[in-house]
Amino acid sequence: DTAVSQTPKYLVTQMGNDKSIKCEQNLGHDTMYWYKQDSKKFLKIMFSYNNKELIINETVPNRFSPKSPDKAHLNLHINSLELGDSAVYFCASRLADYNEQFFGPGTRLTVL
Amino acid sequence: GENVEQHPSTLSVQEGDSAVIKCTYSDSASNYFPWYKQELGKGPQLIIDIRSNVGEKKDQRIAVTLNKTAKHFSLHITETQPEDSAVYFCAASIDQGAQKLVFGQGTRLTINP
Numbered sequence: 058d059t060a061v062s063q064t065p066k067y068l069v070t071q072m073g074n075d076k077s078i079k080c081e082q083n084l085g086h087d088t089m090y091w092y093k094q095d096s097k098k099f100l101k102i103m104f105s106y107n108n109k110e111l112i113i114n115e116t117v118p119n120r121f122s123p124k125s126p127d128k129a130h131l132n133l134h135i136n137s138l139e140l141g142d143s144a145v146y147f148c149a150s151r152l153a154d155y156n157e158q159f160f161g162p163g164t165r166l167t168v169l
Numbered sequence: 170g171e172n173v174e175q176h177p178s179t180l181s182v183q184e185g186d187s188a189v190i191k192c193t194y195s196d197s198a199s200n201y202f203p204w205y206k207q208e209l210g211k212g213p214q215l216i217i218d219i220r221s222n223v224g225e226k227k228d229q230r231i232a233v234t235l236n237k238t239a240k241h242f243s244l245h246i247t248e249t250q251p252e253d254s255a256v257y258f259c260a261a262s263i264d265q266g267a268q269k270l271v272f273g274q275g276t277r278l279t280i281n282p
Contacts, residue, residue, distance in 0.1 A: 061212075088267070098256055100213070100272040112267040147212050151268065156201060158270065160212030 060084070061161035063148050069167045070138055077134045078164045080148030088112075089131035090149040090158065091123060100147070106131055107153065138168045171196040173261050175273025183281050188249055190276045192259035193241040199261040202235060202242050203270070207256045216257075217244070246278075254280045 061082045070076050082089065090113070091103040105113035106125040120136045131148060148161040172195040182188050194202075200221035205213035219226045219233045219242065226233050230249075235242040246253055256277050260270040 098207075098275045098277075100258060100275070102269055102271075105267050105269070107267065113269050149212075156203065156218055156268065157215045158203075158268070160205075160214065162210075162212050 061148055061150050061159050063146075063161040063164050065164060066162065067165050067167075069169065071169055072138055072140060074138050075134070075136045076138060076166070077132055078146055078148075078166070080131045080133070080161060082129055082148075082150040082159070082161075084150060084152070084159060086150035086152045086159070087128055088151045088153055089125065089128075090151075091131065091133050092147040092149060092160075094145040094147060094163070096144070104131075104133075135166075138166075140168050142166060143168045171199055171261055171271040173259060173271050173273040175259050175276060177276060178274060179277045179279070181279045181281060182249055184249055184251060186249055188244075188246045188253070188278055188280075190244045190257055190259070190278070191241060192243070192261075192273050193239075194261040194271075195240065196261070196263075197240065198263055201262050201268070202233070203260050204231075204233060204244050205258045205260065205272075207258065207275075209255075213258060249280045251280050251282055254278060 088107045090105045094100045104123040109125045122134045125131045145163045149158040151158045175192045203218035206216045207213040232245040256275045259273040262270045
């Protein structure tokens with residue numbers, strides 16, 4: 058299936074731990090995004106990469122570090138997890154010159 | 170920066186009736202306005218979008234209108250069906266470069282059979 062995929066789908070961890078979420082798209086897109094959706098469903102952009110280059114970097118704590126090893130992958134590493142990091146994280150991708158962003162199924166992160 | 174306000178936060182309509190969701194934006198430079206539908210447990214999916222050089226766009230039962238002067242845009246769903254039940258998000262961005270979407274707060278639409 059052509060799509061944006063994320064792993065894991067669910068992630069439960071303790072405060073202070075370090076965790077990573079992976080995203081892959083096989084749509085041939087060149088721009089990828091990370092969004093955070095909080096408990097009230099508010100959706101906010103965190104980062105964007107275009108051809109492995111960081112192009113959007115919102116006011117996100119530096120405990121969050123995105124990494125793009127190639128155009129098809131954008132991973133999110135989070136250090137020293139805090140309770141407030143609990144949310145659903147969505148990856149999305151887009152082909153430059155086209156508007157539609159395609160979203161992955163989300164990763165629900167719960168920090169205990 | 171851009172700020173998008175969306176109303177109502179919840180909307181319940183009878184099957185077959187119409188539903189309207191409204192958004193306002195603050196940055197006059199924004200020129201691209203998509204609407205996304207998010208079903209339970211899934212990621213948002215684009216359902217319709219409009220650019221600022223167009224006042225209205227329609228796709229079957231869904232239409233979007235844009236008033237650039239007033240900086241507001243609306244989603245209209247006619248002949249609603251149970252499968253239209255979902256959370257709907259409006260967004261605004263500048264249609265170039267990185268396309269940084271700023272989303273509204275979302276509207277939970279429930280279609281009652």
